[in-house]
Amino acid sequence: MKNQAAYMTGLHKIEIRNTEVPKPKDDEVLVKIEYVGICGSDVHFYEAGKIGDFIVEPPFILGHETAGIVEEVGSDVKDLKPGDKVALEPSVPCRSCSMCRQGKYNLCPDVKMMAAPPYNGALTKYLTHPAAFSYKLPGNVSTMEGALIEPLAVGLHAIAQGGVALGDSVTVLGAGCIGLVSLLSAKGAGAGRVYVADIEDKRLEFAKKLGATETINAKEADTIEKINALTEGLGTDKVIECAGSPVTIAQTPHLVSRSGTIVLVGMSLQDEINYNLIQLIIKEASLTTVFRYRNKYPVAIEAIASGSIKIKDIVTHTFDFEDTKKAFDFVIENPSDVVKAVIKVE
Secondary structure, three states, rough: OEEEEEEEEEEOEEEEEEEEOOOOOOOOEEEEEEEEEEEHHHHHHHOOOOEOOOEEEEEEEEEOEEEEEEEEOOOOOOOOOOOEEEEEEEEOOOOOOOHOOOOOHHHHOOOOOOOOOOOOOOEEEEEEEEHHHHHEEEOOOOOHHHHHHHHHHHHHHHHHOOOOOOOOOEEEEOHHHHHHHHHHHHHHHHOOOOOEEEHHHHHHHHHHHHOEEEEEEEOOOOOOOOOOOOOOOOOOOEEEEEEOOHHHHHHHHHHEEEEEEEOOOOOOOOOOOOOOHHHHOOOOOOEOOOOOOOHHHHHHHHHHHHHHOHHHOOOEEEHHHHHHHHHHHHOOOOOOOEEOOEEOOO
């Protein structure tokens, strides 16, 4: 077997290089990667070389949304075998700290996150991964869909944190990939009316196709006024903020209903934001947050397999592995056209 990886060698630079096929440890599997999704964090590393304290030191491999075929298993692996399709959960916690013991392993302070420096990512033809975080896919779930489970898990965690329930009204702010998987997750949970706001018409058209009750172009209409008009001034039961903009974050207490719940998913580049806490208090509304996800891969796989969430519908562009640099450049240069781009590795 021969291995290749797409190495980021500098800002806006990616080279395909030959590399060694890794050998799985006793508790690991060797996976032949088939698809990798391009995430916003990958793009940010490619453009800026860092996100906060995470600084890329080239050569570095990007990509953490991935799935493929098991090629080899370690001696202790019993539940997987060569030929199995698997989706890889990219963050591997220590499994011994207090957060891990409580089942909140997404908050583990020692988590090893694929494609978050110093840990290389999945844009390689073969990689090893702990079997415990490699999830077997049913026959009717493709590896392309498997690679999309990672962003879907964020949406599922967001609606779980918000307690979205049957018949709830929901406002989703931001119609990028995470906003759209939050829309799909809310619909899958039985939400009634789901309103989606963004500033890009093409993304809003996509949201409409995926089941949004109504869309709002925030450049043409005031989101708060529009939601108040649509809900007779009541606001919506849940507000899911996925844009990470100081403007949309500040809008959330004005959009939520009395006794409703706000979920902050998007991360703002500003650490501190002016926020109307009085609105939150007089409505006795709840405010909660999302950091990645936990225990959502099995739920996501079942939702896709059953047909309740059609995750492949979010893919707008597919690129070959040899065109990885072209793929990243295209995503950067065409932000309004790309909802989700995936790279077909094999």
